[in-house]
Amino acid sequence: MSTPSLPLADLVRQVRQSREYPRLTDAIPYTRFMGIGVENLAGEMLCRMRYAPHLIGNSLLPALHGGTLGALLESSAIFELLLKTDTERVPKVISTTVDFLRSGKAQDTFARAFITRQGRRVANVRVEAWQDDRTRPIASSHALFLLSEP
Amino acid sequence: MLFTEAVPHNHALALRLEEVGATDATVVMPYADVLVGNPETGVVAGGAVTTLIDAASGTAVMAALDAFAAIVTLDLRIDYLRPARPGLPLTARAECYKVTRLVAFVRALVHQGDPAMPVASSQGTFMRVED
Numbered sequence: 001m002s003t004p005s006l007p008l009a010d011l012v013r014q015v016r017q018s019r020e021y022p023r024l025t026d027a028i029p030y031t032r033f034m035g036i037g038v039e040n041l042a043g044e045m046l047c048r049m050r051y052a053p054h055l056i057g058n059s060l061l062p063a064l065h066g067g068t069l070g071a072l073l074e075s076s077a078i079f080e081l082l083l084k085t086d087t088e089r090v091p092k093v094i095s096t097t098v099d100f101l102r103s104g105k106a107q108d109t110f111a112r113a114f115i116t117r118q119g120r121r122v123a124n125v126r127v128e129a130w131q132d133d134r135t136r137p138i139a140s141s142h143a144l145f146l147l148s149e150p
Numbered sequence: 151m152l153f154t155e156a157v158p159h160n161h162a163l164a165l166r167l168e169e170v171g172a173t174d175a176t177v178v179m180p181y182a183d184v185l186v187g188n189p190e191t192g193v194v195a196g197g198a199v200t201t202l203i204d205a206a207s208g209t210a211v212m213a214a215l216d217a218f219a220a221i222v223t224l225d226l227r228i229d230y231l232r233p234a235r236p237g238l239p240l241t242a243r244a245e246c247y248k249v250t251r252l253v254a255f256v257r258a259l260v261h262q263g264d265p266a267m268p269v270a271s272s273q274g275t276f277m278r279v280e281d
Contacts, residue, residue, distance in 0.1 A: 007190075008189060008190050027189060028187060028188075028189060028195075029186040029187075029189065030184065030185055030186055030187045030194075030195035030197065032184075033184035033185070054158050054159060054161075055162075056157075057157055057159050058156075059156045060156070065157070065159035065160070065201060065204070066200075066201075066223045066226075067159065067200045067201025067204045068159060068197075070197055070200030071195065071196075071200060071201065072197070074195070074196045074200070075195075078187075089190070090187065092230070092233075093230055094229070094230055095227065095229045095230065096200075096227070097225065097226070098226045098227075099224070100222065100223045100225065100226075103222065
């Protein structure tokens with residue numbers, strides 16, 4: 001298992017200030033593997049999953065694997081919570097519901113997360129993912145996260 | 151079918167089809183460093199579990215259909231029941247318990263060796279698409 005050189009809580013605190021998002025997304029092996037990063041685009045914090053051949057689920061179409069969209073939606077929610085709230089640990093997902101709306105093409109996919117409720121222990125997050133046209137999302141989710149250790 | 155090179159992402163996660171029944175499928179995802187979502191605990195990312203469940207559920211639907219058909223996932227709800235232990239493979243057993251003309255309903259449980267101690271449970275719907 002790869003260990004970041006800095007404790008994650010310190011890294012998160014630094015990245016909240018510096019906005020050097022790749023330092024955080026590269027510290028998480030799965031998001032590095034999936035090519036998922038956080039970007040500040042026109043003053044808005046978005047997630048981007050860079051297209052790579054290993055994300056394909058159906059080679060004939062070709063289309064992204066549904067699981068990769070689930071991964072982007074969940075990562076987007078986690079980064080939103082890590083960077084916009086005071087939580088110091090990676091939030092634990094309690095439950096998630098994903099709606100697959102359109103098939104994902106072999107290209108970059110974007111996601112934007114909205115924290116709909118933040119309590120002391122639990123946060124509700126809604127996420128939408130799209131490719132060419134933001135008004136035609138390809139997947140959306142709502143998820144519950146546990147913010148602190150019981 | 152689902153586990154050949156025709157599904158590159160299943161291949162990338164080294165998913166292994168263990169068993170297929172009349173209406174069910176069992177798929178194993180070996181533990182791997184690249185799947186870690188929390189570098190402090192070594193716990194596998196939820197996104198990888200989503201992919202495992204989607205693959206097992208889709209295979210169960212294919213098994214339950216009487217003829218080959220293209221299918222798409224409509225929705226997937228996953229409950230995380232207990233923390234997954236790092237270092238161990240995750241096994242998803244999915245059962246397609248109802249098929250209508252267009253829509254199939256699937257439940258799945260994910261465990262790490264003891265099916266009585268699931269780490270996640272899911273409910274999904276799939277649709278048959280004309281091609």
